[in-house]
Amino acid sequence: MSSANENVMPEKHYLNDNYGIRSWLLTKDHKRIAVLYLLTITFFFFLGGLFASLIRLELLTPQGDLFQSDTYNKLFTEHGVNMIFFFLIPSVPAVLGNFLVPLMVGAKDLAFPKINLASWYIFIVGAGFALAALVSGGVDTGWTFYTPLSSGFVRTPVIAMGVGILIAGFASIFTGLNFIVTVHRMRAPGLTWGRLPLFVWANYAASLIMVLGTPVIAITLILLVLERGFHIGIFDPKLGGDPVLFQHMFWFYSHPAVYIMILPGMGVISEIITCFSRKRVFGYGFIAFSSIAIAVFGFVVWAHHMFVAGISVYSALVFSLLSYAVAIPSAVKVFNWTATMYKGSVELATPMLYALGFIGLFTIGGLTGLFLAALGLDVHIHDTYFVIAHFHYVMVGGMVMAYLGGLHFWWPKMTGRIYPEGPAKLAALITFIGFNLTFFPQFILGYLGMPRRYHAYPPEFQVLNVLSSAGASVLAVGFILPLIYFLWSLRYGEVAGANPWDAKGLEWQTTSPPPTHNFEKTPVVTEEPYHYGTEQEVPVVH
Amino acid sequence: MSEHAHPSRLLYVVIFLALVIGTVLTWWIAFKNLGIWNPVVALTIACIKATLVILYFMHVRYSNKLTIVTVCAGFFWLLILITLSLSDYLTRVLNVG
Amino acid sequence: MSTSQTTTTDHHPALVHQFDSMEQQKEASTLGMWVFLLTEIMMFGGLFASYLIYRIKYYDAFVAGSTSIDIKWGFANTLVLIGSSWTMAMAVWSAQNGRRKGQVYFIIATMILGAAFLGVKAKEYYEKYDECHIPGHVIGKGFNAWGGCSATDKSLGNIAEDIRIPPHGDPNIPEASAELTAKQTEIFFSFYFAMTGLHATHMLIGLGVLTWLLMRAKRGDFGPEYYSPVENVGLYWHFVDIVWIFLFPLLYLISRHAHAH
Numbered sequence: 001m002s003s004a005n006e007n008v009m010p011e012k013h014y015l016n017d018n019y020g021i022r023s024w025l026l027t028k029d030h031k032r033i034a035v036l037y038l039l040t041i042t043f044f045f046f047l048g049g050l051f052a053s054l055i056r057l058e059l060l061t062p063q064g065d066l067f068q069s070d071t072y073n074k075l076f077t078e079h080g081v082n083m084i085f086f087f088l089i090p091s092v093p094a095v096l097g098n099f100l101v102p103l104m105v106g107a108k109d110l111a112f113p114k115i116n117l118a119s120w121y122i123f124i125v126g127a128g129f130a131l132a133a134l135v136s137g138g139v140d141t142g143w144t145f146y147t148p149l150s151s152g153f154v155r156t157p158v159i160a161m162g163v164g165i166l167i168a169g170f171a172s173i174f175t176g177l178n179f180i181v182t183v184h185r186m187r188a189p190g191l192t193w194g195r196l197p198l199f200v201w202a203n204y205a206a207s208l209i210m211v212l213g214t215p216v217i218a219i220t221l222i223l224l225v226l227e228r229g230f231h232i233g234i235f236d237p238k239l240g241g242d243p244v245l246f247q248h249m250f251w252f253y254s255h256p257a258v259y260i261m262i263l264p265g266m267g268v269i270s271e272i273i274t275c276f277s278r279k280r281v282f283g284y285g286f287i288a289f290s291s292i293a294i295a296v297f298g299f300v301v302w303a304h305h306m307f308v309a310g311i312s313v314y315s316a317l318v319f320s321l322l323s324y325a326v327a328i329p330s331a332v333k334v335f336n337w338t339a340t341m342y343k344g345s346v347e348l349a350t351p352m353l354y355a356l357g358f359i360g361l362f363t364i365g366g367l368t369g370l371f372l373a374a375l376g377l378d379v380h381i382h383d384t385y386f387v388i389a390h391f392h393y394v395m396v397g398g399m400v401m402a403y404l405g406g407l408h409f410w411w412p413k414m415t416g417r418i419y420p421e422g423p424a425k426l427a428a429l430i431t432f433i434g435f436n437l438t439f440f441p442q443f444i445l446g447y448l449g450m451p452r453r454y455h456a457y458p459p460e461f462q463v464l465n466v467l468s469s470a471g472a473s474v475l476a477v478g479f480i481l482p483l484i485y486f487l488w489s490l491r492y493g494e495v496a497g498a499n500p501w502d503a504k505g506l507e508w509q510t511t512s513p514p515p516t517h518n519f520e521k522t523p524v525v526t527e528e529p530y531h532y533g534t535e536q537e538v539p540v541v542h
Numbered sequence: 543m544s545e546h547a548h549p550s551r552l553l554y555v556v557i558f559l560a561l562v563i564g565t566v567l568t569w570w571i572a573f574k575n576l577g578i579w580n581p582v583v584a585l586t587i588a589c590i591k592a593t594l595v596i597l598y599f600m601h602v603r604y605s606n607k608l609t610i611v612t613v614c615a616g617f618f619w620l621l622i623l624i625t626l627s628l629s630d631y632l633t634r635v636l637n638v639g
Numbered sequence: 640m641s642t643s644q645t646t647t648t649d650h651h652p653a654l655v656h657q658f659d660s661m662e663q664q665k666e667a668s669t670l671g672m673w674v675f676l677l678t679e680i681m682m683f684g685g686l687f688a689s690y691l692i693y694r695i696k697y698y699d700a701f702v703a704g705s706t707s708i709d710i711k712w713g714f715a716n717t718l719v720l721i722g723s724s725w726t727m728a729m730a731v732w733s734a735q736n737g738r739r740k741g742q743v744y745f746i747i748a749t750m751i752l753g754a755a756f757l758g759v760k761a762k763e764y765y766e767k768y769d770e771c772h773i774p775g776h777v778i779g780k781g782f783n784a785w786g787g788c789s790a791t792d793k794s795l796g797n798i799a800e801d802i803r804i805p806p807h808g809d810p811n812i813p814e815a816s817a818e819l820t821a822k823q824t825e826i827f828f829s830f831y832f833a834m835t836g837l838h839a840t841h842m843l844i845g846l847g848v849l850t851w852l853l854m855r856a857k858r859g860d861f862g863p864e865y866y867s868p869v870e871n872v873g874l875y876w877h878f879v880d881i882v883w884i885f886l887f888p889l890l891y892l893i894s895r896h897a898h899a900h
Contacts, residue, residue, distance in 0.1 A: 107657065108656060108657045109656070109657040110657070111657065111667045111671060112667075112671060113657060115671075173678050177671060177674045177675060177678070178671075180670075180674050181667050181670050181671045181674065184608060184670060185663060185666055185667040185670060186657070186658075186663070186667065211674055211677055211678050212615075212619050212677065212678075212681055213681070214678070215678045215679070215681040215682035215684075215685070216623065216681055216682070216684070216685040218682055219682050219683075219685035219686055219837075220685060222833075222837075223686075223689075223833065226829075226833065229777070230774065230775035230777045230778065231775040231776055231777060232774040232775040232825065232829045233774075233825060233826060233829070234689070234826065234829055239825070239826075240697070240822075240823055240825070240826055241826065242692070242693075242696075244630075245627075245689060245692060248627045248630070249627075249685055249688070249689065252623055252627075252685075299619065299622055300622060300626060302626075303626070303630065311630045311634075312629075312630050312631075312633040312634040313633075314629075314633040315626075315629050315630040315633055318629065517656075522659075548732070548735060549728075549732075551729070551732060554725060554728050554729060554732065555725075557725075558721065558722070558724075558725040561721045561724075562718060562721060565714070565717050565718060565721065565887075568887070568888055568892065569710070569714055569892075572710075572888075572892040572895040572896065573895055573896050574896055575896040576896070580892075580894065580895075580896060581888070581893070584888035584892055585885075585888060585889075587888075588884050588885050588887075588888050591884050592881045592884050592885070595724060595877050595880060595881055595884070596877075596881070598728075599724055599725075599727075599728045599873070599877045600873070600874055600877045600878075601870075608670065609669070609670070609673055612670070612673045612674065612677055613673070615677065616676070616677045616680040616681070617680070619680075619681060619684075620680055620681065620684040620687070620688075623681075623684055623685070623688050624684070624687070624688045624691060627688055627692065628688075628691065628692065628695075631692055631695065631696075632695075
């Protein structure tokens with residue numbers, strides 16, 4: 001797509017505008033802050049991956065012979081905490097969102113650049129506490145911190161970890177706040193809501209969730225920390241407290257949190273599918289509003305995590321029904337993406353491979369969520385490997401694939417270089433195969449009754465577990481490859497030019513990498529979004 | 543657009559006095575036995591006071607629609623948290639067995 | 640429509656680079672503060688929701704706990720905070736209308752009233768500390784609402800006894816039952832301290848921010864063309880006032896009519 005001869009790196013851009021560590025640590029440029037976040041969360045991804053490897057190693061044999069059960073508890077807790085709070089939640093918003101949202105709305109930066117930088121520092125402080133908790137022994141309560149186990153029984157550094165998570169939560173609140181104000185108040189002239197890229201809609205919806213949900217887990221963790229520190233009895237039944245109340249408050253945030261994780265990923269997919277089908281998105285309005293619908297509905301389904309915790313049966317009925325409802329907007333998106341590809345001119349570039357993987361795997365993950373939302377069935381498969389398979393399908397098969405697809409799609413924009421297409425396609429394929437080999441057997445295991453969070457299991461489950469662990473090693477290769485070739489491309493990759501994919505969107509109308517102030521002149525938008533294949537292929541910048 | 547109308551100093555004083563009266567009223571009624579209505583009355587007065595602060599001290603009366611939507615969204619979401627959680631606790635008594 | 644705004648001679652010194660005009664900057668910063676207050680509503684909201692659930696579950700204990708805190712301080716503090724909201728609104732008005740001295744005086748007045756509130760709170764907390772009503776057993780001598788624990792006056796803080804003392808308590812309530820209710824007040828006090836503590840923390844932060852605002856106001860930063868920091872700090876302060884407007888009846892006025900004193 002790129003005409004190789006005329007591609008030249010711009011002389012001055014955001015990466016070389018200023019040198020020195022201070023210019024990075026005190027930057028107000030949203031693009032640099034995105035890079036800072038990229039480095040940080042990559043570290044946590046591989047840290048979480050390390051724990052996953054240890055888990056899968058242990059589960060090769062039915063006996064609990066590699067680790068003691070207490071240690072195993074720490075492994076799955078640290079895997080969950082690091083992956084969810086320090087990788088997944090910031091991944092697309094804080095890296096791709098931070099980089100792209102101002103570009104996509106035609107602004108010079110986010111509304112509050114200093115708050116943006118503060119959010120990264122706050123994230124680092126939170127991460128520091130979490131790492132301190134890890135280094136002083138690790139937490140073993142499960143990432144869900146159910147009381148009274150976490151509030152009174154265990155001797156592990158729950159307080160440090162709780163403080164770390166709640167501080168990191170404030171970082172995400174600041175990111176969300178920034179996005180909301182930017183999208184409302186800083187759109188370029190002519191950029192109406194109906195012309196916004198779907199990636200922006202998705203991040204906007206996720207930001208609503210960040211802003212409304214995260215404070216509740218903050219206060220819940222504060223209460224947990226107080227209970228542990230001062231031995232008061234808010235959640236401890238021995239002292240008159242209610243452990244189910246903790247679960248209500250915890251899941252009030254943690255369920256919408258999964259939509260914080262997936263919505264930006266869905267935004268990425270919308271952008272990729274339309275570009276590599278060379279066709280405008282089918283049902284733009286439906287996709288935009290479904291993002292908002294998911295954000296709103298996502299807040300009224302949380303107790304589907306608590307069906308067997310002792311809540312009232314009538315309340316469970318209501319939550320089950322609402323959980324079915326929340327699947328509808330997601331399905332709408334899948335239909336619309338498929339319809340976009342129909343009769344489009346599909347090119348199977350690497351980002352498109354990840355997007356296609358996303359659509360298939362997210363559908364499986366989403367549908368199995370409905371299995372879990374059915375009350376009768378949930379009694380049987382709650383707390384089994386079925387649940388684990390379900391959320392890994394949506395989070396890894398969905399979200400991580402979307403993140404990788406987005407990284408590949410916008411890597412040229414962020415770095416000015418293209419990654420090598422051959423190894424990239426190979427990595428995508430390896431990831432897809434490894435992923436399914438790892439997690440599909442887990443659906444079967446769960447259905448057969450293997451419980452989660454156990455390091456030993458009946459011998460008849462071994463074959464499936466071995467398949468799963470084998471898949472995990474393949475998956476690991478699939479994740480390590482991009483790390484290698486992305487780094488390689490920074491030095492040896494082909495120069496990208498402003499628009500290597502010939503994509504629509506304001507971010508492609510400026511150089512790769514962009515200058516610090518994003519655009520030489522503020523763009524004025526006159527066209528509908530994704531006007532691929534239309535007569536009027538005029539550039540948008542005047 | 544920035545707000546063009548603002549409360550006058552007199553209006554601020556009036557609102558302040560209304561808030562003080564509301565507080566005194568809350569105290570006074572607290573000592574009268576209205577049975578089940580005591581907390582209802584107390585919270586109603588609190589809501590009225592809060593509304594006055596929001597509309598006049600916080601200028602929401604003179605603000606754009608986005609501000610109003612933001613304020614309403616906050617209370618609406620709080621309502622979701624409270625009612626859906628309570629819906630569990632209040633229907634437990636009806637559990638069979 | 641317009642292309643990018645190049646800096647012209649009317650570029651206000653407070654205009655930051657990412658905005659094209661002071662008006663855009665004002666609208667953005669005000670919206671930002673409102674969204675932040677949205678997060679605060681949800682944060683306090685979590686506490687309010689939990690409080691409600693326990694109030695229903697342990698109503699008698701909540702009544703007993705509420706009765707044991709001194710209503711006059713809560714009442715006084717409510718008036719103080721409302722007053723500080725008025726002075727804050729006047730500070731914003733002064734900035735809007737270019738009254739430099741007025742801004743400074745009203746900000747100082749707000750800070751004085753805020754400090755007074757915190758002073759009263761400190762006194763109330765001390766009373767609870769003395770009566771051994773602080774939940775848990777880490778601070779003070781440990782929670783004790785049923786036996787004379789107070790260092791100043793042994794008869795203070797004995798909630799179990801207060802439940803049974805006429806004419807407002809009921810002597811027909813068996814001792815064991817009164818003692819159980821007194822034990823359960825620990826949850827009430829957990830919420831009392833958590834909610835008023837979170838509120839007081841927000842006031843402390845508010846005082847800090849007001850100090851910063853005061854310094855800028857003294858420097859003459861604010862006037863009719865640029866007063867949004869004053870307005871936004873005002874929004875924060877009013878929000879903190881609103882939280883207290885709800886805390887007062889919810890914590891201090893539970894079933895007072897039966898226990899008038």
